Amino acid sequence: MGEWSYADGILPWTKTCFVCGEDNPKGLHLRSRVEGDRVVLTHVTRESELGYRHLVHGGISMTLLDEVMTWAAILTLKGSCVAAELTVRLKKPVAVGQSLRVEGWITSAKTRLTLAEGRILDDGGEVLATATGKYVPMSADGHNLCVKDFVDSREAMDLPFLKAEG
Secondary structure, eight states: OOOOOOOSEEOOOBSSOTTTOTTOTTSOOOOOEEETTEEEEEEEOOGGGBSSTTBBOHHHHHHHHHHHHHHHHHHHHTSOEEEEEEEEEEOSOOBTTOEEEEEEEEEEEOSSOEEEEEEEEOTTOOEEEEEEEEEEEOOHHHHHHHHTTBOOOTTSOOOGGGSOOO
């Protein structure tokens, strides 16, 4: 299902999100982008993301996968979405300093439920984790709160459905 009409480019980001929030002092400060029918982000893992002494916490992998799958749902439904269910398979350990490519895409889209898949790859293209997710649209009130958090930047794709009204 890669039938979107979006050109490749950097997606908008927020002020507060743990993954993309530019004002979040403990956040990752990452930028997602569209590449064809996928939402992609890249990330080099940090020591602050450790679970065990030498392995990145699995929750970081899940968070990165949720970010790209949520964006895929947002672009498909043209509105704010949130995860209703996530299933992640951690296939290989992730080490500190490892460069990751995280991809998300839609497999089925309906008005009330969108299904997404994602994966994390290392530099050599080996799959480190996979995920499936179910995403639902936010209420109008929830959407209006979310869009107020987006940063207005010329670097980001112009997505009119993510603009605050009034």
